[in-house]
Amino acid sequence: MRYGEIGFDLEVNLSRGSIDRVETDPNDTKLYLGGLGTNAKIMWDRVPAETDAFSEDNLLIFSSGLLCGTAAPGSNRTIVSTISPQTKLMAYSMMGGFFAPELKYAGYDKVIISGKSEELVYLWIHNDKVEIRDASHLKGMGATATSEAIRTELKDPDIQVAAIGLAGENRVFYASIEQGRSSASRGGIGAVMGDKGLKAIAVRGTKDINVADPAKYMELCDDVLKYIKFRGENPIKGVPPILQGLGSPQEMAIVDEEWHTTNFTWGNSRTRRKDFWTHEIEQKWKQTQENVRTRLISCHNCPMKCGATISVPGLPTYMMKCYSKLTYTMAAFSDLDFGFRIAQKATEYGVDGFSAPQAMAFGLELLEAGILTLEDFPGMPEDTEGRFFYLLDKIVRREGIGDYLADGTYWAARRIGKGAEKFDHNTIKKHEQLPLKLGMLNPVYYLMYSTGEKINITQIEGQFPQEPFATRELREEFVKDWFQVPDEKFKKYYADWEPRGEMSNPYYPTPQMASEIVDWMEKMHYIDDALGMCAGLSSFPLKPPYHIHNYPEFVTAATGIKMTKDDVWKSATRTRTLMRALNVRRGMRRTDDKPPEDHWRKRFPDLEKELLDNYYKLKGFNDQGIPTKESLEDLEMGFVAEEFEQKGIYSNG
Amino acid sequence: MAKVKKIVKSITIDADKCNGCKACEVICSSWHATPRYSSNNPARSRIRIVRLPLRDIYLPVYAGEYTESECTGRDKYIIDGKEYNECDFCRASCPSRDLFKEPDSGLPLKCDMCEETPALAQPKCVEWCHAEALIYVEREEEVEEDEQPKLGDIEIGLGSMIDKYGLQQVLDTVARMAKP
Ligand code: SF4
Ligand code: SF4
Ligand code: SF4
Ligand code: SF4
Numbered sequence: 001m002r003y004g005e006i007g008f009d010l011e012v013n014l015s016r017g018s019i020d021r022v023e024t025d026p027n028d029t030k031l032y033l034g035g036l037g038t039n040a041k042i043m044w045d046r047v048p049a050e051t052d053a054f055s056e057d058n059l060l061i062f063s064s065g066l067l068c069g070t071a072a073p074g075s076n077r078t079i080v081s082t083i084s085p086q087t088k089l090m091a092y093s094m095m096g097g098f099f100a101p102e103l104k105y106a107g108y109d110k111v112i113i114s115g116k117s118e119e120l121v122y123l124w125i126h127n128d129k130v131e132i133r134d135a136s137h138l139k140g141m142g143a144t145a146t147s148e149a150i151r152t153e154l155k156d157p158d159i160q161v162a163a164i165g166l167a168g169e170n171r172v173f174y175a176s177i178e179q180g181r182s183s184a185s186r187g188g189i190g191a192v193m194g195d196k197g198l199k200a201i202a203v204r205g206t207k208d209i210n211v212a213d214p215a216k217y218m219e220l221c222d223d224v225l226k227y228i229k230f231r232g233e234n235p236i237k238g239v240p241p242i243l244q245g246l247g248s249p250q251e252m253a254i255v256d257e258e259w260h261t262t263n264f265t266w267g268n269s270r271t272r273r274k275d276f277w278t279h280e281i282e283q284k285w286k287q288t289q290e291n292v293r294t295r296l297i298s299c300h301n302c303p304m305k306c307g308a309t310i311s312v313p314g315l316p317t318y319m320m321k322c323y324s325k326l327t328y329t330m331a332a333f334s335d336l337d338f339g340f341r342i343a344q345k346a347t348e349y350g351v352d353g354f355s356a357p358q359a360m361a362f363g364l365e366l367l368e369a370g371i372l373t374l375e376d377f378p379g380m381p382e383d384t385e386g387r388f389f390y391l392l393d394k395i396v397r398r399e400g401i402g403d404y405l406a407d408g409t410y411w412a413a414r415r416i417g418k419g420a421e422k423f424d425h426n427t428i429k430k431h432e433q434l435p436l437k438l439g440m441l442n443p444v445y446y447l448m449y450s451t452g453e454k455i456n457i458t459q460i461e462g463q464f465p466q467e468p469f470a471t472r473e474l475r476e477e478f479v480k481d482w483f484q485v486p487d488e489k490f491k492k493y494y495a496d497w498e499p500r501g502e503m504s505n506p507y508y509p510t511p512q513m514a515s516e517i518v519d520w521m522e523k524m525h526y527i528d529d530a531l532g533m534c535a536g537l538s539s540f541p542l543k544p545p546y547h548i549h550n551y552p553e554f555v556t557a558a559t560g561i562k563m564t565k566d567d568v569w570k571s572a573t574r575t576r577t578l579m580r581a582l583n584v585r586r587g588m589r590r591t592d593d594k595p596p597e598d599h600w601r602k603r604f605p606d607l608e609k610e611l612l613d614n615y616y617k618l619k620g621f622n623d624q625g626i627p628t629k630e631s632l633e634d635l636e637m638g639f640v641a642e643e644f645e646q647k648g649i650y651s652n653g
Numbered sequence: 654m655a656k657v658k659k660i661v662k663s664i665t666i667d668a669d670k671c672n673g674c675k676a677c678e679v680i681c682s683s684w685h686a687t688p689r690y691s692s693n694n695p696a697r698s699r700i701r702i703v704r705l706p707l708r709d710i711y712l713p714v715y716a717g718e719y720t721e722s723e724c725t726g727r728d729k730y731i732i733d734g735k736e737y738n739e740c741d742f743c744r745a746s747c748p749s750r751d752l753f754k755e756p757d758s759g760l761p762l763k764c765d766m767c768e769e770t771p772a773l774a775q776p777k778c779v780e781w782c783h784a785e786a787l788i789y790v791e792r793e794e795e796v797e798e799d800e801q802p803k804l805g806d807i808e809i810g811l812g813s814m815i816d817k818y819g820l821q822q823v824l825d826t827v828a829r830m831a832k833p
Contacts, residue, residue, distance in 0.1 A: 069693060070693055071679050071680065071683050071690070071693050073676070098675075105694060105695070105696070144707070148707065157703075157704070157705055158704075180706065181706065205696075206694065206696035206756035207694060207696075207756070208686075208692040208693070208694040208697075209692060209693050209694065210691060210692045211690070211691060211692070211693075214683075214686070214688055214689060214690035214691040215689075215690060217690060218683070218690040225781070225783070228783070229783065294709050295672065295709055295711070296672060297672045297673055297706060298672045298673060298674035298784075299674070300674065300675055301674055301675055301676045301679045302674055302676070303674065303676065303783035303784070305672050305784075309706055309707070309709055311709075316707075317707045317708075317709075318707075319706060
């Protein structure tokens with residue numbers, strides 16, 4: 001028997017209509033843990049470098065993590081991996097909620113989808129019974145509505161459904177996969193699902209998930225719960241409210257939006273409104289939020305409540321979490337009420353809350369600049385809010401200008417031409433980023449923006465404060481109970497970091513220190529993504545309950561595979577390196593490793609070069625950002641080096 | 654019959670506070686696993702959440718007695734504009750549904766308040782519900798002396814098998830299985 005994991009994947013080929021239950025290799029668990037780690041291995045082995053996102057050969061993997069469905073609080077992430085139509089690189093988006101544990105209750109670690117169905121279908125997994133079912137009656141239906149329709153059709157309210165809306169069906173490059181209160185949004189994975197003719201996956205399971213050392217495992221879980229309680233009662237002092245506690249930023253509970261609205265940019269990520277937040281606005285937004293928010297809700301087995309049910313009068317109820325309540329609001333220079341109303345539609349259509357509003361604001365900017373004309377927007381209303389609703393409809397139907405904008409700002413700009421390229425200023429590797437424009441370069445953030453394989457800052461940052469506290473005294477106070485650090489030296493790095501002067505950005509933390517800090521932060525994300533742990537309890541917030549010191553114990557007690565801190569660390573290095581290798585094989589190089597051009601006003605080319613060099617060196621990459629043969633062999637991935645040599649990747653750069 | 658003082662254990666359910674996390678289901682099924690905590694499977698839990706987020710229905714329900722036959726003429730309730738079925742509130746392990754039955758054998762499940770020597774300070778599901786939707790209450794009550802010995806798990810299970818298949822068939826099966 002396997003512990004922690006199930007040891008079986010479900011292989012579904014939609015071209016052939018075949019369904020197989022396949023045993024997995026326990027050795028891969030030792031090397032890659034599970035989740036993103038084993039997804040990356042499958043993508044490397046089975047998806048050749050030339051494969052297009054919309055090819056039958058592209059795989060779409062829905063994976064649970066190693067700890068999902070065990071008693072470990074917050075272990076509920078579904079990790080969806082595929083080739084992105086937008087970046088052309090490997091995309092891996094995560095969602096919380098209830099899907100991954102249910103999949104394991106049904107008896108599978110992953111569902112691996114290959115091929116394409118000619119007709120729209122959905123997959124129904126009920127323990128050992130798995131069916132590909134007709135979904136023609138669900139065509140064009142919203143993602144939430146689809147989930148409800150499937151539950152009704154199969155007569156079980158406890159079925160968990162991951163579904164796409166119209167955006168996914170029409171292969172919008174930033175279409176999401178929606179699942180109750182959660183969604184996997186980044187990288188356009190919903191478009192791949194639509195391309196495969198797969199409207200939804202429905203799953204229900206009633207089997208056991210076993211752990212190897214029950215008493216120890218429960219002791220670890222209880223400690224985590226106790227610490228979560230402690231952190232709830234002891235918020236971090238000196239940071240904005242949304243960064244004080246655990247979980248995703250508490251966007252549904254908190255109404256104080258001063259930090260987002262004054263620091264983040266409005267419109268097509270252009271304008272900072274430092275004086276926006278007034279008492280009047282606070283009162284109004286508070287009322288809006290409290291009027292529509294029915295209840296704060298959790299993911300599977302988690303005591304936090306990061307999501308909410310939202311019922312805007314006159315609109316169907318939906319669920320929301322996090323920052324999407326503001327992305328539309330700010331892109332349209334509007335207010336929170338508009339944000340909640342358009343997010344309802346956007347959720348049903350299934351689009352990414354980062355990319356979609358930016359693509360729309362970008363379209364309207366081109367109109368203002370005269371690059372597009374009103375003829376490109378037939379029938380568009382006069383008011384900005386009406387225009388956003390209009391554009392959302394056009395985009396998800398790929399009608400007229402919507403067909404251009406549906407590819408995201410990078411591709412749309414190149415297709416439109418006439419200088420539109422200049423307006424695509426907030427992408428990395430063709431992917432829209434958080435709307436944020438700042439002054440002084442921060443070396444740690446420079447590295448994370450440039451090199452993160454996820455191409456999304458929130459999926460790499462965390463743990464290490466974004467800024468130094470004002471005084472040394474405060475910083476020393478902060479590091480006192482900072483037991484999560486993998487090494488004591490990080491306490492000193494932070495205590496020495498000054499807001500101004502010699503020991504401040506951009507030259508401090510030094511390139512060496514910055515690389516080490518990033519290494520720690522991203523490793524924690526890679527471990528979470530392999531274990532299926534919510535970043536909100538681990539890699540994302542300050543002083544989280546899961547960290548590098550208790551994770552090895554969790555893995556050992558769950559699986560019975562003895563793992564030390566070094567083993568877990570190395571496994572994260574392995575997956576990080578394999579992700580880089582996958583993208584290198586698809587053509588990514590050093591020139592692609594850069595932040596959005598205007599992310600910081602003050603740039604330092606020499607320092608930036610030094611930062612990248614240092615980071616690459618620490619990671620075992622050569623100066624092109626390609627993992628070296630030595631580091632690959634050290635990580636037991638000689639097979640990658642072999643292929644690189646065969647293809648001349650080392651020699652041709 | 655003689656009256657005796659007895660501690661009655663009960664749980665007050667504040668459904669308004671439930672957020673549907675199912676932590677109670679996880680810990681109940683883990684606690685009752687053999688060996689203890691060796692597996693998790695909410696389908697074996699003795700507390701289940703009726704969770705219908707789009708209708709804002711979150712209802713923790715505890716497993717109670719096994720019943721042989723379902724009720725006829727079940728009612729619907731509307732509370733605060735939300736419609737519930739009578740069964741939503743019901744604790745029974747009942748032929749009308751899969752709830753509160755062991756998923757492989759179909760044997761009924763019943764909440765035992767995490768009975769244990771020495772006694773726990775509070776039941777596991779209460780401990781794991783950080784939302785404070787489950788509140789443990791102990792009160793002293795005068796009750797009539799229990800003359801009937803308490804039925805154990807096996808007896809409850811056998812009782813339901815007998816109801817389903819008849820005594821003779823169960824006896825035959827046990828006899829057959831007992832043969833070396
Ligand atoms: S911390 Fe928040 S987002 Fe993470 S699992 Fe818990 S409820 Fe979900
Ligand atoms: S643990 Fe509490 S909040 Fe969570 S589902 Fe159970 S009763 Fe509801
Ligand atoms: S579940 Fe309860 S209410 Fe429903 S039929 Fe059975 S005994 Fe009656
Ligand atoms: S009191 Fe104990 S047996 Fe009853 S539902 Fe809660 S955890 Fe399960």
